[in-house]
Amino acid sequence: MKKLVLFLPILLLPAIVAAAEIEYAYTTAYFNIPLDASFEITLLGVSAVESAESAPGAATTWISFNFTSVPEYWVEPQTEGQTANKQNGITQPIFRYRNIGNIEIDIYLNASSPGPNTAICANASCDGTCASATTDCTDIVNQPTWVRMVDELAVNSYLNVTLYGNVTTGATGGQLEFKIYHRSDTN
Amino acid sequence: MKRRNKSRKLLTFIFFITVVALFCSIIFKPFTHISSSQRPEYCVDAPPDFKPYHPTVILKDGKKCINNDFVFQNLPPYPKDMREIYELVYYRKINDLSIINESYYKNPEFYPGWYYGGKDTFLNPPINRFGAFGYGCYPADTIAFVKPGQALKLTTFLKSGWVVETFQGMQLIPTFPSSANSSYMGWSIEQDPEKVKDYFIIDIEPDVFLLEPAFPVFLEGWARKITVDIKIKPNTPPGRYVIGIMPVNPPQEYSDKWLLKYKLRYVDIGSSPGSIGRPCYQVFIEVSK
Numbered sequence: 307m308k309k310l311v312l313f314l315p316i317l318l319l320p321a322i323v324a325a326a327e328i329e330y331a332y333t334t335a336y337f338n339i340p341l342d343a344s345f346e347i348t349l350l351g352v353s354a355v356e357s358a359e360s361a362p363g364a365a366t367t368w369i370s371f372n373f374t375s376v377p378e379y380w381v382e383p384q385t386e387g388q389t390a391n392k393q394n395g396i397t398q399p400i401f402r403y404r405n406i407g408n409i410e411i412d413i414y415l416n417a418s419s420p421g422p423n424t425a426i427c428a429n430a431s432c433d434g435t436c437a438s439a440t441t442d443c444t445d446i447v448n449q450p451t452w453v454r455m456v457d458e459l460a461v462n463s464y465l466n467v468t469l470y471g472n473v474t475t476g477a478t479g480g481q482l483e484f485k486i487y488h489r490s491d492t493n
Numbered sequence: 494m495k496r497r498n499k500s501r502k503l504l505t506f507i508f509f510i511t512v513v514a515l516f517c518s519i520i521f522k523p524f525t526h527i528s529s530s531q532r533p534e535y536c537v538d539a540p541p542d543f544k545p546y547h548p549t550v551i552l553k554d555g556k557k558c559i560n561n562d563f564v565f566q567n568l569p570p571y572p573k574d575m576r577e578i579y580e581l582v583y584y585r586k587i588n589d590l591s592i593i594n595e596s597y598y599k600n601p602e603f604y605p606g607w608y609y610g611g612k613d614t615f616l617n618p619p620i621n622r623f624g625a626f627g628y629g630c631y632p633a634d635t636i637a638f639v640k641p642g643q644a645l646k647l648t649t650f651l652k653s654g655w656v657v658e659t660f661q662g663m664q665l666i667p668t669f670p671s672s673a674n675s676s677y678m679g680w681s682i683e684q685d686p687e688k689v690k691d692y693f694i695i696d697i698e699p700d701v702f703l704l705e706p707a708f709p710v711f712l713e714g715w716a717r718k719i720t721v722d723i724k725i726k727p728n729t730p731p732g733r734y735v736i737g738i739m740p741v742n743p744p745q746e747y748s749d750k751w752l753l754k755y756k757l758r759y760v761d762i763g764s765s766p767g768s769i770g771r772p773c774y775q776v777f778i779e780v781s782k
Contacts, residue, residue, distance in 0.1 A: 328642065328724075328726075328727065330642060330643060330644035330724045330725075331642065331643050331644065332643070332644045332645070332646060333637075333638075333639055333640075333643045333644070333645060334588075334589065335637060335638040335639060336588060336635055336636060336637035336638070336645060336647065337585055337588045337635070337636055338582075338585060338588055338590065338632040338634070338635050338636075338649075339585075339632055339633070339634040339635070339636065339675075339677045340582065340583045340584075340585065340605065340631070340632050341631075341632060341633040341634050342604065342605055342606055342629055342630070342631040342632070342633055343629055343630060343633040343771060343773065344606060344627070344628065344629020344630070344631075344652075344654065345627055345628075345629065345654065346624055346626065346627025346654025346655060346656055346657055347624070347625055347626045347627055347654075348619055348622040348623060348624050348625065348656060349622065349623060349625045350621065350622060351621070351622065351623055398621075402622060404610075404627075404654075404656075406606050406610055406611070406627070406629065406654055406655055407606060407629050407633070408605050408606060408609075409633075461609065461610070462609055462610040
């Protein structure tokens with residue numbers, strides 16, 4: 307009798323599993339809205355595209371602010387540490403966004419902190435059509451809410467984003483790493 | 494006699510009109526829709542001193558043209574009915590996108606953005622800049638009407654940005670935004686993500702993959718077909734909900750493998766500066782009893 311009690315749950319197991327499986331009936335009551343929410347970002351620099359025959363060339367994707375002294379203000383970033391790929395104000399922005407979808411989008415920035423006594427701000431200008439862009443350099447580090455760079459960037463329009471870095475007394479020397487986050491929203 | 498003459502004239506007139514209509518349909522057919530299996534030529538007038546400065550562009554009969562042999566070399570042959578399929582999808586005549594095969598979705602002409610910006614990218618490639626990040630979903634929204642216990646099998650296409658030269662590693666995960674709007678339906682949805690996630694069983698296929706570059710050459714994996722299987726649990730209360738599909742970083746083992754393979758051309762989509770705030774793909778669901 308004891309053996310039977312021990313075996314019973316095992317015998318019942320397949321029945322329990324089968325009961326848990328629910329049959330779902332597939333429905334076709336849906337339709338697609340042909341929206342395309344897409345974006346792309348270019349960085350300063352040239353990949354080895356000229357030598358490419360069937361595949362793209364190299365493309366590195368990190369940027370740095372190279373400070374030479376403390377304090378130092380309004381330092382502009384450069385791609386892959388190359389001075390040739392250094393931002394030059396709005397004429398040569400570090401990031402250039404493009405709305406490649408078919409609906410207007412907003413773009414936001416946020417960044418983690420590189421360390422104490424450092425600051426990064428960003429401003430933007432539209433190349434094309436947008437409702438408004440953030441033209442004052444605005445602190446983007448550890449902000450409680452995302453910092454909007456552009457409102458209603460139109461289809462196939464560009465947004466130029468420039469970044470500036472400051473270090474003040476007390477900043478740690480060496481290489482500090484941080485991340486910049488981008489976000490875009492549809493309207 | 495007069496009546497007979499009249500009907501003879503009428504018959505002659507009808508015959509004449511029919512012949513003219515047939516003639517016109519034969520003569521003008523090639524101009525009214527694309528029926529050729531050849532990919533269209535994408536050309537603009539070239540300045541007198543123009544010299545191709547990039548492999549995506551060639552000079553042809555005094556015009557600046559996309560170098561089709563170079564740019565599209567890895568893609569499936571251009572389908573004869575591409576334009577028709579494009580229109581049928583765009584105007585919602587085909588909603589079951591699972592029937593769209595790679596001959597269509599791997600060719601850029603399947604996507605609306607190709608016509609108002611994509612082809613211009615290849616005709617005017619960027620100078621001193623390179624495409625580092627970027628992607629999008631088409632279609633980006635689906636609206637569904639279901640009952641508890643039903644299920645949906647939906648399809649969308651995820652593709653790289655036109656100018657993107659990197660291999661973007663990603664994982665697609667379901668998300669439940671706390672709010673979303675469908676301007677098409679006029680729906681404004683507020684929901685508690687913690688509750689809503691228990692109403693649905695979601696499978697995404699493929700969920701971990703690499704989005705290959707689109708520039709300067711479209712690689713075969715620049716666009717992917719994504720299938721989203723959503724089961725509505727029997728206990729789901731009636732209401733409107735939104736489910737998002739969002740790209741995030743792939744699991745570390747995939748990231749490590751792809752980084753070693755593609756080196757400087759590899760990026761993790763989540764940790765790099767390029768995430769899209771709204772889900773790449775949104776499914777608005779109305780559940781009724």
